[in-house]
Amino acid sequence: MPDALALMFSLATCTIALLLVVTEKNPNLGQATSKWIAQSLCAAAKDTETDPRLLAAYMLNENSTIDLYAVRPGARGLDRGLFQINTYHQAGRTGLDRVHHPYHGAHIAAEVIRDNLRTFGWTWQAYAAYWSHAEASAGTPAARQYYARLTRNFRFVDERFHAAIAQIERDARR
DSSP states (O other): OOOHHHHHTSHHHHHHHHHHHHHHHOTTSOHHHHHHHHHHHHHHHHHHTOOHHHHHHHHHHHOTTOOTTOEEEOSSSEEETTTTEETTTTTTSTTGGGTTSHHHHHHHHHHHHHHHHHHHOSSHHHHHTTTOHHHHHHTOHHHHHHHHHHHHHHHHHHHHHHHHHHHHHHHHHO
């Protein structure tokens, strides 16, 4: 039996877990689109060495309906895609023109998360800074609310990972 941590981050477990997340949050996407999103997030997480649960939690924080083509006005510029990548603040990033593709959006999101952790350290502000550097730096109630929502979304995603592991282990015993 593989150890739980290795199983947690295997591509198969990741895909099954994120497929559970995506289909539960937006059952109207269809199997092929849901699987594409799940596989894209897992691949981006692997390529950027980012916890796939964290990426999925950010996706849910930013775009709870999992709308691939969401475009919303930001404080400056537009927020686009699953991760609501801001066109103004992230203007210098490679792949910005492809943020509607789940892999590219997740890849940019992972870079932003990594940059925020470098800037703020392993603090709640680092996680809230994805939404707003200024609000996170000031420790505003809105930034704390963003972090609290991210924490809830992380727990939701983590539960799906544990369900996927349990299913894989049941299938292996058959």
